[in-house]
Amino acid sequence: MPTFLPPPPGFDAEGYARAAASAIGLPLPDEAVAEVAANLARTAGFAALMAEAPEIDATEPAPVFRAGERER
Amino acid sequence: MSLAATAEAVCSGRTSASETVAQALAAIEAAAGLNAATHVHAERARARAAALDARISEGGDPGPxxxxxxAVKNLFDVEGQITRAGSRATGxxxxxxxxxxxxxxxxxxxxVLVASxxxxxxxxxxxxxxxxxxxTRNPRDPRLSAGGSSSGSAALVAAGAVPLALGTDTNGSVRVPAALSGIAGLKPTYGRLSRSGVFSFVHSLDHVGVFAATADDLAAALAALDGPDPDDPAQASGVSPRPVPQELxxxxxxxxxxxxxxxxxxxxxDAAAGALGAPTTVELTLAEAARAAAFVLTTAEGGQRHLAGLARHAERFGPLVRDRLRAGALVPAAWTGRAQKLRRRVTDELSDLHREADVLFAPATPCPAFPLGTAEHGVAGEVLPIRLGIGMFTQPLTLTGVPxxxxxxxxxxxGLPVGVQVIGRPFEEATVLAAMARLEKAGFVMHPAQTEAAHA
Known part of the structure; x- marks a missing residue:
């Protein structure tokens, strides 16, 4: 059932958004913070859902770099 | 008329490219109320058609x-024009x-390209x-969404204005509008068709896709599009798919x-199960997690894709995308890393399911087209946000890259179109199209909306 999943408890999405935006040089006007934080909270919910897959952190990621791919 | 029949009529002189192009240009103008075309390339198309007709009259082969x-979604490069991608941010x-x-x-x-x-x-x-x-308005009912994001391409084909159009599919942007507008659509294997000259959104999920009336027409278009392009670093090479099985x-x-x-x-x-002789049901247990992974990769890569633009001129981005892209740019690497691992896992799981089945099938969307301007829609007694609900069956599968x-x-x-996804093994588009042709014989095909109205 597609519902919005809750973000992890204690996740301060507004604080995170302000701090991370400074770190990557993204101007974040005050009036945008609430909506950006709401989107991040939603994404956090999805990220938490993925963590439920067993041993997901040890899995080989999908994109694999192959040296010299252009020459082949 | 099929694409092959049109080409045959043009080659044999029963009609001309100038005539087919003139008809399409008139039909696009007649369908202006759908707001499906943003650029009509009339001069270019007429010149191209005249050159084709001249080649035919000289005995040359004008092609299949x-x-x-x-028509093409307005994120395909057209020489001499700014590639808009539906945005002022590209202006x-x-x-x-x-x-x-x-x-x-x-x-x-x-x-002949006639419109973006x-x-x-x-x-x-x-x-x-x-x-x-x-x-964009749906030709089946202009109050409704045509589906997106390749909305105008689907609408022009569904209106009968053009027999062929290109779109792109990242989370379902070919499959959703095909289903809601009532035409055939194909998202080929990730890496099969070149994306060079296509405005990117999510590099690890973007696909070029095709809209037409039938599986035969999709096959004809795919044959023309399917070639190696050194300008696309993500294109697959050296692939040899299995032939279409006798017993599907x-x-x-x-x-x-x-x-x-x-x-x-x-x-x-249910009808698809009957037509394809499919008594068994199998489960992709990671589907919900795969949808989550696709959501995370989309917002993160999309945000990164537009980071410079958001820093420079955020005011040019529309309100439906600006803050979603800003939020995406801020997604931590732990989440995207997990999504790429989940992608591997679900791709392997789907591959296991394909051992016992040449094609799998599933609904394309949970419901038919919804009214424009609505944020939520009701499905089977549930109220769902459209942005989450409409792509819930396409999004997890995109992640696996299969056709x-x-x-x-x-x-x-x-009384509205509904769609079924036919899911093949990687690079086995021909098997997918064969299954779609079988479904067509069982009633899975719709005439263009204009023809329907004329016959009503």
Whole structure:
């Protein structure tokens, strides 16, 4: 059932958004913070859902770099 | 008329490319109320058609798609024009130096580009609503969404204005509009078709896709588009798919894909099971997690893709995308890393299911087209946010990169199109198209809306 999943408890999405935006040089006007934080909270919910897959952190990621791919 | 029949009529002199192009240009103008075309390339198309006719009169071979008019989503490069991607954020970009590979490939086969089409801004959406260009309207009922993000391409084909159009599919942007507009659609295997000259959204998920009336027409277009392009570093090479099996084995995807379903969609999936002789139901247990992974990769890569633009001129981005992209740019690497691992896991799981079935099938959307301007819709007694609900069956599958076609039929209750996804093994588009052709014989095909009205 597609519902919005809750973000992890204690996740301060507004604080995170302000701090991370400074770190990557993204101007974040005050009036945008609430909506950006709401989107991040939603994404956090999805990220938490993925963590439920067993041993997901040890899995080989999908994109694999192959040296010299252009020459082949 | 099929693409092959149009080309045959043009080659044999029963009609001309100039005539087929003139008809398409008139039909696009007549369909202006749909707001499906954003740029009509009339002068270019007429010149191209005249050159084709001259070649034919000199005894030359004009190609297997001779005189077939086609449209492209306005994120395909067209020489000399700014590639808009449905956004004002691209307004200061330089004009494209050459046509996208896909346009060149179709025109080398004799087809003629006639229009670029409306879309969700920067391909981030499923509704065809656009803050800059206005909303695309569904030819089956103009109050409704045509589906998105390749909304205008689907609408022009569904209206019968062009027999062929290109879109892109990242989370379902070909499959959703095909289903809601009532035409056949194909998202080929990730890496099969060149994306060079196509405005990117999510590099690890973007696909070029095709809209037409039938599986045969999709096959004809795919044959022309399917070629190696050194300009696309993500294109696959050295692939040799298995031939189409004599006895097609099909199975239904259950679990996540079984609910919630509008009754018209549920009946379509049952009908597909009958037509494909598929008594078994199998489950992709990671479907919900795969949808989450696709969501995370989309917002993160999309945000990174537009980071410089958001820093420089955020005011040019429309309100439907601006803050979603800002939030995406801030997604921590732990989440995207997990998503790429989940992608590997679900791709392996789907591959296991394909051992016992040449094609799997599932609903394309949970319900038929929804009214424009709505944020929520009701499906089987549930109220769902459209942005999450409409792509819930396409999004998890995109992640696996396998080829997926959409076959459509009219729902008995709504009177609107509903679609079924036909899911093949990697690079086995021919098997997907063969299954779609079998579905067509069982009623999974719809005439263009204009023809329907004329016969009503």
């Amino acid at each position: 798609l001779a005189g077939v008019p086609f 200061a970009d330089p004009p494209a130096a050459r046509d996208a590979y896909a346009i060149r490939a179709l025109e080398e086969a004799g087809a 089409t409306n879309m969700d801004e920067l391909a981030y959406g499923f509704s065809g609503e656009n803050a800059h260009d206005g909303d 084995r099909a199975a239904r995807l259950g679990g996540w894909f079984a609910a919630p379903l509008h009754p018209d969609v549920a009946e379509a999936v 997926i076609g959409v076959a459509v039929r009219r729902g008995a209750r709504s």
